[in-house]
Amino acid sequence: MWTEMLQGWAAQQFARNLSAGTVEARRGTVVRFREFAGAYPWEWTAGTVDEFFLELRALKGAARSTVLGYQNALRMFLEYLTDPAYGWCRQCWERFGDHPAQVFHEWNTARHAQDALGSPGKRPYTRDELEDLFDCADERVLRIRRSGAKGWIPAFRTATIMKVAYAWGLRRNEVRRLDLVDFAPNPQARQFGNAGIVYVRHGKAMRGSPPKRRSVLTLPEFDWAVECVRQWTEEVRPLYAPPRSTGMWPSERGNAAIAADSLSRAFNEVKRAAGLDEDLDFHSLRRSYVTHLVEIGYDAFFIQQQVGHEHASTTSIYTGLSPDYRARVVNGAISRMAGEAMAANKEPAL
Known part of the structure; x- marks a missing residue:
């Protein structure tokens, strides 16, 4: 039953045109959780979820993005198993007197609440x-x-x-x-x-x-x-x-x-x-490219096309302007304001 569940989930993901690498990575996460739990999906509990991710964060030092990826994979696996269209709940109940349930909820999992989950140290090179x-x-x-x-x-x-x-x-x-x-x-x-x-x-x-x-x-x-x-x-x-x-x-x-x-x-x-x-x-090289194009003065949409971002907001996340550049921007703004003020106060010629 366990093997067939994994194979069925893989088939569902391939039907969605996901890559083999993505499917295999998610399968590995599910197998790892089953080995930790010492139980099959129809026996998983919310308490096991807490214990697994406590060990992952506290003992193994997993990054927030890693935790989020694991939780998403496990949540999607249980969504597949609990979908009536696939009949896994009925089969498990008939065979084991129990059935899979969704144990990944809003209160025990991380939320993807921002566009970038990287470490604050991830920045462009100067x-x-x-x-x-x-x-x-x-x-x-x-x-x-x-x-x-x-x-x-x-x-x-x-x-x-x-x-x-x-x-x-x-x-x-x-x-x-x-x-x-x-x-x-x-x-x-x-x-x-x-x-x-x-x-x-x-x-x-x-x-x-x-x-x-x-x-x-x-x-x-x-x-x-x-x-x-x-x-x-x-x-x-x-x-x-x-x-x-x-x-x-x-x-x-x-x-x-x-x-x-x-x-x-x-x-x-x-x-x-x-x-x-x-x-x-290595990815900081790409962050540096985006940042330096902004500092040089290239158009934001052109930069977005160069780096292949779907949304301009993604490009903005990559940008980490240097203190020297920001100082030049402020000084330029002050100079313009001073020039405009002097022009406004200048007496008209007679």
Whole structure:
């Protein structure tokens, strides 16, 4: 019965066009809760819910977003089991004299009451921090190469991926799954050569939808990244990529793309070597892109299109304006007000 419940729930989710990764992650959460409870769904209680999440938060230090994700998965599983259309309650009652009940309620679960659940430490890099990060990545490549040790090409790959993620505002999965053909000329900006546009084919998917595609224009402020891409694709990648490979960042094992975990580990090594805050992560490169475009003065809707946000409010969450920029805005406003006041008080010419 338990196995059939899991299989039926998986089928329901696939019918909603959810990805295999999402379905498997939710299944893992449900299996973990069953093992903790030592009981099957028709025996679960609200008290078990409290004990499970007390251990998850107090003993294992799970983040709020992790807790929310677990609770949503378990709630949806019980919604499926208690739906009369699937008949699980009737079958359980006939076989066990008991039936599943919804034990995840408003009073014992977290609510998604805001758009961003990340740690307060999740913020954009300052320009100085970015410079330290990229310098550390480049120095790591030189140090490995001069020592004669293997590994300078993977280190070069990591450094280039970081710069590309920042210069085009890409998510980790978006940048790691790029192909050579995803870089193309922009007829309106030929100075960027073959990197005038980046076509993102693996953007963040909406629920039940395939990955969202978009094109990201190369901007003049990031023209330095064009040379980084050229150096990687023409000089370094050919030393590393298997024959007929089209992946932009092939892995050490010859796979089409570097694994997400491998990229995160390599990035974290560079970040720690640069002495940066632990809360600053790979996604902070994207936050920095949005913030710096706002500071430069790009239109808000243009920025939203560049980063592929469905709503402008999402883009605003990413923005963390620097104190220097805010000071310039205030000083500019004061100067304008002073100028207007002086013009108003100026005596008319006779």
